Amino acid sequence: xxxxxxxxxxxxxxxxxxxxxxxxxxxxxxxxxxxxxxxxxxxxxxxxxxxxxxxxxxxxxxxxxxxxxxxxxxxxxxxxxxxxxxxxxxxxxxxxxxx
Amino acid sequence: xxxxxxxxxxxxxxxxxxxxxxxxxxxxxxxxxxxxxxxxxxxxxxxxxxxxxxxxxxxxxxxxxxxxxxxxxxxxxxxxxxxxxxxxxxxxxxxxxxxxxxxxxxxxxxxxxxxxxxxxxxxxxxxxxxxxxxxxxxxxxxxxxxxxxxxxxxxxxxxxxxxxxxxxxxxxxxxxxxxxxxxxxxxxxxxxxxxxxxxxxxxxxxxxxxxxxxxxxxxxxxxxxxxxxxxxxxxxxxxxxxxxxxxxxxxxxxxxxxx
Numbered sequence: 001x002x003x004x005x006x007x008x009x010x011x012x013x014x015x016x017x018x019x020x021x022x023x024x025x026x027x028x029x030x031x032x033x034x035x036x037x038x039x040x041x042x043x044x045x046x047x048x049x050x051x052x053x054x055x056x057x058x059x060x061x062x063x064x065x066x067x068x069x070x071x072x073x074x075x076x077x078x079x080x081x082x083x084x085x086x087x088x089x090x091x092x093x094x095x096x097x098x099x
Numbered sequence: 100x101x102x103x104x105x106x107x108x109x110x111x112x113x114x115x116x117x118x119x120x121x122x123x124x125x126x127x128x129x130x131x132x133x134x135x136x137x138x139x140x141x142x143x144x145x146x147x148x149x150x151x152x153x154x155x156x157x158x159x160x161x162x163x164x165x166x167x168x169x170x171x172x173x174x175x176x177x178x179x180x181x182x183x184x185x186x187x188x189x190x191x192x193x194x195x196x197x198x199x200x201x202x203x204x205x206x207x208x209x210x211x212x213x214x215x216x217x218x219x220x221x222x223x224x225x226x227x228x229x230x231x232x233x234x235x236x237x238x239x240x241x242x243x244x245x246x247x248x249x250x251x252x253x254x255x256x257x258x259x260x261x262x263x264x265x266x267x268x269x270x271x272x273x274x275x276x277x278x279x280x281x282x283x284x285x286x287x288x289x290x291x292x293x294x295x296x297x298x299x300x301x302x303x304x305x306x307x308x309x310x311x312x313x314x315x316x317x318x319x320x321x322x323x324x325x326x327x328x329x330x331x332x333x334x335x336x337x338x339x340x341x342x343x344x345x346x347x348x349x350x351x352x353x354x355x356x357x358x
Contacts, residue, residue, distance in 0.1 A: 001115030006155065007221045009122045013148070015214035016129045022206040028184055029138050032145050035176065036129055039152050042168075046161045055236050058161050059248050065164075065171055066260050070267035072176050076183045077274035083187045084277065 006047040013040035027079050027089045031072070038068045114158050125151040138184050146177045160233040163242040306332040311349040320346045 013036060020033030042061040049057025083089050125148045132144045149172045157165035236244055249257055284292075293302050306329050309319040318337055320328035328346045330338070337343060 001118055004221055005118060008218055011214060011217035012126055013129055015210050019206055019210040020133045023203055026138050029141050032141055039149060043152055046156050046159050046164060050159045050233055053232060053236060055244050055248055058164055058245060059253055061164055063260060065167060069171060070263050072179060073267050073271045076179060077271040081274050089187045
């Protein structure tokens, strides 16, 4: 099996995550799809680290995990705040700026 | 055209078995994530994808990242997701019908184009040199080697990330904090409110739930002297849920005997 297969898997997972962000309407599911995209990018980083024979890719993946954790904390707090004022977690209901 | 991607090396047999077993499962799980209706099910499928990615990391000599993936992602992040799902309401069913017309076909077409572009790029990519794998880099142990890099070459990024973590924690506290517009009612306030209500019927408090010889629980209404059940004697939550037992069955059947 070629090592590049991991890169194909990463590309497919990233694409599926991107579809989910566009198609799903529940804000939490949209958020989980973003997590899926970040994880797919991490897999690519780890594979590139292996291909290049040094650990820099793994360090970048580690930093991605930390940033993703911060993003989850702030994003979920925003979702809870929106839910508290609107009683809905659908991304379509937050349309106050729409004409 | 020579496919240069093949030059970057192949894996040993067991790893390819692992890959061909887990990769289709993780792709299926992530597709299922888009198709299932309930957000909790998507969260569980995403946890499955994350665990299989952790196994891939460990298979690719990234032992530290694999463990961190399980501990941080499937442990902390997914639990946070489930926690917020329970808080925001599990029963807010996410309808899968599209409300922007033509969004779904456009999204899927664009995604297939994007995925095709990515995969064809990977297929044509050349990595310049033959792969050396991580045997040299991991000679002192994966976690040790990562720690060495993290605290020498990347120490500035590490400090910046720690500032980011603190900022995120503060931001979450600020966002989640909600100021109460009035103080909570104390017993004194409730008592004053009862007496100022106009009629003094409930001034001594609402009646307690029924206590009978055969049944003694909060789900049975008390009986009024007239023989009717007192609706105010049980909690409004129980009434809304319909978890009420008829109190008439515990009533003394005097009238029937007199007849």
